[in-house]
Amino acid sequence: MLKKITLFLLIGTIIGCGSSKPAIVTTKQPVGWKYSKPIQNTSSDNTSKSTAPSASTTSKPLTVNEATKAYIAQYNTVAMSNMKLYGIPASIILAQGILESGAGKGDLAMNANNHFGIKCHNDWTGNKVYKDDDSPNECFRKYSQASESYQDHALLLTGKKRYANLFALPRGDYKAWAKGLREAGYATDPKYPEKLISYIETYNLNQYDNKVLGKITKDESKVLIEDNFGIDETSLYEIQKGDTLYSVSKKFNLTVEELKQKNNLIDNALYVGQKLVVK
Structure with missing residues (x-):
């Protein structure tokens, strides 16, 4: 009898252990998962070798010198136009635009089309x-396009009494204008005149003053700075005697307003030899 009881208890224990079997813990990874060693980034733009380069990483960025030349090419026409209309040297306009806007790459220029601070x-x-x-959080003007900033700059200088003495200076005297702007309070930087003059002389910006004044020299006709730096020549049209914005716009199936926007023009004035972007 004792043997039967012992056998019965043993069978019950075995059955009980099977019914309380612990949950299985597995170290197997999910289906489709495969371990691979992370790829180390070695490129300067923090993209891994396994990532296809984007357009921004494949195109070589402009140097400061190239960006400045491109800026001059884009805005020399509107600067010369403002010199004719308002009497401000084109060289000063361009130098201020380069300095104040970081050659068009500064925050105000990029976000507000404000090129003159x-x-x-x-x-x-x-x-x-x-x-x-x-001071912190100062208010700056925002424009819909850069040409409006250029026009507002001209209206500011011609409309404020403190700048009146500048217009009594000899036309094209960029050194006197650079010093006069600082004295009239345009900028607080004591080296503002020297910076403007440096840009003008480094990039020969007074050639644009001389174009307006009809005083282009042989040396200036051979300058390395092209009026349309970085623009395909096939996209340009050279103004001939008798051309008007209307006639040129019709020739290239554009409206006058489209032509003006492509070339940052604020008026309809043209001069023979001027090159306009038409495509």
């Missing part, structure tokens, strides 16, 4: 952006 002032009713400058 012009603040809102009390009379400004247009769009605005805010940026730290001499």
Whole structure:
């Protein structure tokens, strides 16, 4: 009898252990997972070798010198136009544009089309952006396109009494203009005149003053800075005697406004030999 009881208890224990079998823990990875050693980034733009390069990484960025030349090529026409209309040397306009906008790459130029660092002032009713400058969170003017910034710059200088003495200077005297702007309070930087003059002389910007004044020299006709740096010659049209914006726009199936926007023109004035982007 004792043997039967012992056998019965043993069978019950075996059955009990089977019914309380612990959950299985597995170290097997999910289906489709495969371990691979991470690829070490060695390129300067932090993209791995396994990633196809984007367009921005395959195109070589412009150097500061090239960006400045491209800026001059893009805006020399509007600068010369403003010199004719308002009497501000084209060289000064371009130098200020380069300096104030970082050759078009600065925050204000990129986000607000403001190329001259012009603040809102009390009379400004247009769009605005805010940026730290001499004081935190200062108000700056925002434009829909860069040519409006160039026009507003001209209107600012011609409309404020403190700049009146500048217009009594000899036309094209960029050194006197650079010093006069600082004295009139355009900028607080004591080296502002030297910076403007440096840009003008490094990039021969006074050639544009001489074009407007009809004083181009043989040396200046051979300058290395092309009026349309980086623009395909097949996209340009050279103005001939008798051409008007209307006639040129019709020739290339554009509206006058489209032609003006392509070339940052703020008026309809043209001169023989001027090159316009038409494509």
